[in-house]
Amino acid sequence: MKLYFSSLLALAASLASLAEASPAQHVFQPHLGGLTGHLPGSSMGSAREPTVGLLSDSKWSKIETMAALPNYQLRIKQPHLCATNTTQYSGYLDTADDKHFFFWFFEARNVPRDDAPVVLWMNGGPGCSSFTGLLMELGPCRVDKGGKSASDFAYGWNDKAHVIFIDQPLNVGYSYGKDVFNSIAAGQDVYSFLQLFYHSFPEYANTELHVFGESYGGHYVPATAKAIHEANLEFTSKQELGVLSVAEKEKRVLPLTSIGIGNGLTDPLTQYQFYGKMACNSTYPPVLKQEQCDSMDSKYPTCARLIEACYRWQNSLACYPAEMYCNTMMVAYQQSGANPYDVRIPCEGSNLCYPIMSDIDTFLNDPAVQQELGSDVSKFESCSQKVYGGFILNGDWMKPYHREVPPLLDAGIRVLIYAGDADWICNWYGNKAWSEALEWSGKGGFQAEKDADWVVDGKAAGEARSYKNFSFLRVFGAGHMVPYDQPENALDMINRWIANKPFY
Template sequence: MIGKSSASVVAMPIINFATFVLLWLARMVAGQKSPEDFRIHGLANIEPAFASVDGNMFSGLISARENSDAELFFWLITNDRSDSLVIWFNGGPGCSSIDAGFFFEMGPVTTPLHPAGYDNLDRGNEAPLKYNKYTWANVSNIMYIEQPVGVGYTHGSPKPHNEDEVAADFYRFLQNFFDIFPKMRKQRLFLVGESYAGMYVPSMAHYIHEKATSDDPKINLKGIALGNGWVDAVKQGPLVIDYAWWHGMIDTVYRDALWSAWADCVNGSISSPFHKFTVPDECGIMGAVLEAAGAKDGQSPNTYDVTTWDTYPVLTSDTGTFAKFLNRPEVKEALNVGHVKKEWMGCIPGAGRRKLGLLDNDRPLSMARYMADLLDKTDIDVLVYNGDDDMSTCSQGSELFLNDMEWSGQSDWLDPSTYSRGLWKVNGKVAGHAKSVRNLHFLVVYNSGHMVPYNQPVNSYDLITRFTRGRPDYIDQEIPFTLDHYRGSGKQIVPTPPGQPMSHLVSAAVGCLFGVMIMWMKTKRSKQQGYDPVPTHF
């Protein structure tokens, strides 16, 4: 029996290896491409800032489905000193990772980075490109992917309708990518995303986990990180109301009226200018909050950085530096997409996204189950981080989501005797607050808006450095819990509800004010087709 069992143990890896070799040979016979087919040539001659990039660059389109024209665009920067691969995703849905991630945040070449409080993102978007010494490419191999199908240079049909389809496309793309770049398969893989990528990344990681028992070559996933992530629209959506109130942008009358509107919307009983609840756009509540805070005549509180006022609506421009650069024919040739005829856009506008049927009815509603499975059934690290000046996906929303998530460590997460909490420091200075239990980590990044690498390049460099080392520890100074006598049940604090029952007179006044607000916004938007929410989750 011992000899028979040992032979079986030895035979299994041999069979798996033989299967892998046969599949590899079949692909080679079929005309499989090599890394050289994707190498970027001549980009430094077009934009001198690329001459400073340390590492090789590859880009192009790789199939995301069998028997389909669906292909995803990638841009890879290699780092021979690293054994990790970070894959970065931006959100939207419908926003390019090349636009915000590569050129605006942590790529090797960006427009100038600015701290929170920098007025006018559009002005920054028009700035010239420069080498970024805080690029994450100096820490790890890093790849930016444009997805879902239809975003940026990516093309094909049909468009995905939910997160399972998004994850399946990414999984097939990734297996095809590793077949072409076999050295990358050995790297420790980290999926990192921002904003609506809070939906993408857990879905993709969960799909990889479920496929681990298939005959496909294994994927060496070691961690996921969500930056200002959109993970649960029902929990996070209304927090924008409280956040605006906490920052003095609206008063309690508007706060309570907006909460009532939110409740009606979620229950399906509200009309224009709000719209029925969707995962990408909630109910259009952000537009109402901004207008209640004074958005008018092209100026608005910046939903991504509330320390500033900016253009209204707040979005990066598709006529700025990036769009002009990425639509140049010689740049497209250098990036191996010269044959792609469509115009490159940083973000597909909301109305355009709906015409494409791109995730407007996205499901599931929450990433809680997927993230709980990853925490309980794998050993990967899960990092959630938020800039504290972001209203669109505020840190309080992330905390409430994490507090309410049902996993084996939930009671420890809510118990100060079992969780670790303290200050995160970079170069001796406080960079934020950190909390950890087992393989779950939560960071609130000080003086940062929605795009942490843009506002805090030095601190985000430290963040990704610790994360890619594995089992990251962000607590540099422990904060002891000193209020045991006053501690309650450990249940999370819920978002601020509408106020206590008021007198009929005050209730009537609130109703009138809200009615006036509804009528004004109806008149203002009557010429719009459908609905077009103010912020896109980058």
């Protein structure tokens, strides 16, 4: 859900002398699942393993398999936590090569089961749990102060949709097993999860599927949508040719209807040029001195050349130098003490700038909660330093995931890019800029479209621009986590979107 901001600081510091004699190298820290640095409660050890005492098939109400996916199984139970008046499922997707993804599903509250679409939600990092989104942002319950309980939340996105929160990549949240350090591979595993989920619960399979995420979700969401879309095309083609095997006929065309990216990192080449603007010349008071922003901007030309090399070659050798150099641009902001996820407030505490994150850790590390959910591990990892570092070393950070969006648009899949306008780390200027620059068949029409007010309850909640099946939404008064800062408006946004109603 978020992009790290400090984690990379440790990695980047070792290369500081190579880039230039700066006092520190910034890297997106693990502040809130986003761009960050050293993550609290995380480790760089070997892949996580289950806690032996928690392993038991008896705790599962169902273990589902498919002949079409012989290396996968889905373990399912029905917990009763927080939103206890809502049908819930939790469990694991297991693979034969030691990967175990945890999920938590909530049924729609105010729409008949057969009419509600499914929203799949992923937080970012890379390496932060999607349960941050669940218990802090858009779930049907929000953790209470102190972390001893969670209470119903009126603005949960399961108002009119079934919502699945999945902990991916591996070794975040309650997930564990073999490491996966690139977004494309993670997307393919999510595709298999959805196939098994719909196979297990066909009652949810007849409506639309919307894949949403925030922050590093700007990588995850396009990668997951690519995996779904390409598998759907392959399945349909084989079906038309009559060459599907008996096992393959168990699969289905996943009903991918739209994707949504909130305050995402998707096109770094475009987005990195707006950090100075957001820190010194945004619609909010400046956070840094102008000379600090000028220094930040002066590094962009070199940064851009390195990112262009990454875009060309797309391997770790080409992409890692871009990550290391470009994130030196961030050090002044990080050292300022300001919240990288909200220019209006200071960074509070040590846990990703938001005290509520500690409450989430307390709640999800409660043995009673873990038992009710069916966790195989005895420690909940809100963010994993190892996963974060693995993605960085693998060169995934600077890769051009925006290039996965045009094939989706041209196939008729709807795309929403939204951004809280107080976020610095994945700011709305950069997100709007890459949306306007995106090469697709409707580029000219989207660029020519005028921004218009998005109004909620008679008040302007933001500015929207839509052309055909592509929309950009600037959300007023929200930081990196739009549903946390503007829950009522965020619910209006998702409800309009899944109903295919315009923002203006």
